[in-house]
Amino acid sequence: MTITLGILTVIFGNAALDTLGNPALGGSAGILALVAANLYVFYFGFSWGPVVWVLLGEIFNNKIRTSALSIAATVQWIANFVVSTTFPPLLKSFGLGAAYGLYTVAAAISIFFVAFFIKETKGIELERM
Secondary structure (H helix, E strand, C coil), X not given: CHHHHHHHXXXXXXXXXXXXXXXXXXXXXXXXXXXXXXXXXXXXXXXXXXHHHHHHXXXXXCCCHHHHHHHHHHHHHHHHHHHHHHHHHHHHXXXXXXXXXXXXXXXXXXXXXXXXXXXXXCCCCHHXX
């Protein structure tokens, strides 16, 4: 996901603008952007997309599970709302390249977040989490 977002950042950050201020992707840049965008969706579909919901179901012990899942799902939907509602102002103020750049940084940070803060739950009983 980070690589595909990085590709989109570079493409849209360097794209020429048409008379309306929209990026004009000529030649192979348009095809590369299309492929990168679709690969992002593909990679999200087998990583963060479903895994976050599975992870939330596994990281809380039975005593707090219902409350913790409710709070975690609420935070997840609030985060989705924030990303969706901040994209248009980011696009208008900074451009498409900068918006994708911000998302690229967030995706890169998620790699380190998972590596250092998410513990493996395989073989651990729910009561011990």
